[in-house]
Amino acid sequence: MDRIPILKLRGLLLVSIQVDMHDRLAMQLQDELTQKISETGARGVLIDISSLDIVDSFIGRMIANIAAMARVLDAETVVVGMQPAVAITLVELGLNLPGVRTALNVDKGMAMLESATRDLEDLPDADARHKE
Numbered sequence: 001m002d003r004i005p006i007l008k009l010r011g012l013l014l015v016s017i018q019v020d021m022h023d024r025l026a027m028q029l030q031d032e033l034t035q036k037i038s039e040t041g042a043r044g045v046l047i048d049i050s051s052l053d054i055v056d057s058f059i060g061r062m063i064a065n066i067a068a069m070a071r072v073l074d075a076e077t078v079v080v081g082m083q084p085a086v087a088i089t090l091v092e093l094g095l096n097l098p099g100v101r102t103a104l105n106v107d108k109g110m111a112m113l114e115s116a117t118r119d120l121e122d123l124p125d126a127d128a129r130h131k132e
Contacts, residue, residue, distance in 0.1 A: 004029050011042060012043065013040065013046070049086070052083065052086060057093050068099055071099050078102065079102050
């Protein structure tokens, strides 16, 4: 059975999808990724989909769901490497990917996540704000 590796790198999780994505694999990734965010306390998730030539409506929704679940677990999500045909398909399907930030490549995505998580760390925590 295929498995998508989830790597931890400098407080971020890196997911590189190198296999054909099918519904069961997408569900498995969602479960494993949310578990890994919780276990590691990662503040960001980078999902590389550059190997995907096709993203159907279910996979598109799963990416949006992963981003929403990550956000609830206090992590930002960036999707990188989207092929032009995939972008066209998502738009034609009318899929809105709320909470999903995108970047052209891994370097730009990592920079985006590092900036976002650094900005979050600079904010005073909620307990400190309530004591004022």
